[in-house]
Amino acid sequence: QKEVEQDPGPLSVPEGAIVSLNCTYSNSAFQYFMWYRQYSRKGPELLMYTYSSGNKEDGRFTAQVDKSSKYISLFIRDSQPSDSATYLCAIGPGNTPLVFGKGTRLSVIA
Amino acid sequence: GAVVSQHPSWVICKSGTSVKIECRSLDFQATTMFWYRQFPKQSLMLMATSNEGSKATYEQGVEKDKFLINHASLTLSTLTVTSAHPEDSSFYICSAYGTPSNTQYFGPGTRLTVL
Numbered sequence: 001q002k003e004v005e006q007d008p009g010p011l012s013v014p015e016g017a018i019v020s021l022n023c024t025y026s027n028s029a030f031q032y033f034m035w036y037r038q039y040s041r042k043g044p045e046l047l048m049y050t051y052s053s054g055n056k057e058d059g060r061f062t063a064q065v066d067k068s069s070k071y072i073s074l075f076i077r078d079s080q081p082s083d084s085a086t087y088l089c090a091i092g093p094g095n096t097p098l099v100f101g102k103g104t105r106l107s108v109i110a
Numbered sequence: 111g112a113v114v115s116q117h118p119s120w121v122i123c124k125s126g127t128s129v130k131i132e133c134r135s136l137d138f139q140a141t142t143m144f145w146y147r148q149f150p151k152q153s154l155m156l157m158a159t160s161n162e163g164s165k166a167t168y169e170q171g172v173e174k175d176k177f178l179i180n181h182a183s184l185t186l187s188t189l190t191v192t193s194a195h196p197e198d199s200s201f202y203i204c205s206a207y208g209t210p211s212n213t214q215y216f217g218p219g220t221r222l223t224v225l
Binding site: 032034036041042043044045046049051088090092093094095096097098100102103 | 111114116141142144153154156159201203205207211212213214215216217218219221
């Protein structure tokens, strides 16, 4: 079983839709959970960073962590064409190599 | 969020030459830096982890004599690709970890093309 499982997509949604991206992980010792967005030919950009369980909201983005289910989610509200990118979940702590999901390719169609 | 820069963003070199890529944390002190390579439409592949003032730890299969990593200060790490060959052509990305962020921030990446 891989440490982090993420559906690679591709996922295509119309502009304005709510997008749900998910990852599951196997190691219950993980405490730090991150979502990165990567545009083509660019480095990953940190979107959300959560410690332990719970929700965190930043503008149109909401990250959820359910440690009991080993399940993390990223929700994007009112999706825009500029949100089209690959989204990577990652699990830490950050001072050690992160464990990444394979990334989900998202296309938001205008 | 914190800012990490890379230089150059794009480099073309001849086979057999060496290329140095710089990674800088601009607004925080990076105690640990990581180097990745990424092929088109593939996942990030960790090459090595470097802690400031220490030798880098390389992932299995990564030639440490070919990919020289130096992390001499809390704001700068360098990756030198020695005697580059066409198969070394790739997208190289660094990330940096440091307090108080407790997470990793990535640089914009360097595209290396070896002719």
